[in-house]
Amino acid sequence: MVVGNTVDTTSMVLTEAERRLRSLSPERLRVANDFLAYLQDREENQATAELLSIPGFEMAFQRAVEQVDAGDTVRFEDIRRNV
Numbered sequence: 368m369v370v371g372n373t374v375d376t377t378s379m380v381l382t383e384a385e386r387r388l389r390s391l392s393p394e395r396l397r398v399a400n401d402f403l404a405y406l407q408d409r410e411e412n413q414a415t416a417e418l419l420s421i422p423g424f425e426m427a428f429q430r431a432v433e434q435v436d437a438g439d440t441v442r443f444e445d446i447r448r449n450v
Contacts, residue, residue, distance in 0.1 A: 388399060418424055434440060 388396060391399060418428075
């Protein structure tokens with residue numbers, strides 16, 4: 368079934384996944400949970416790898432951390448313009 372709204376699709380998938388998880392034995396539920404943790408870890412690692420592949424990202428991020436640590440920041444509300 369094709370649904371135009373991603374939120375609706377996500378909600379439907381979550382509902383179906385929950386229904387399936389509730390029907391599993393405790394042992395199979397642990398296996399499913401381990402697999403979900405594996406998928407989550409892979410997704411997080413992929414996102415990290417994508418960021419690290421951006422030229423200069425690591426150095427810019429380190430510089431930003433140092434600025435925050437030194438208190439060299441400006442509140443967004445202080446610089447935001449009404450656009």
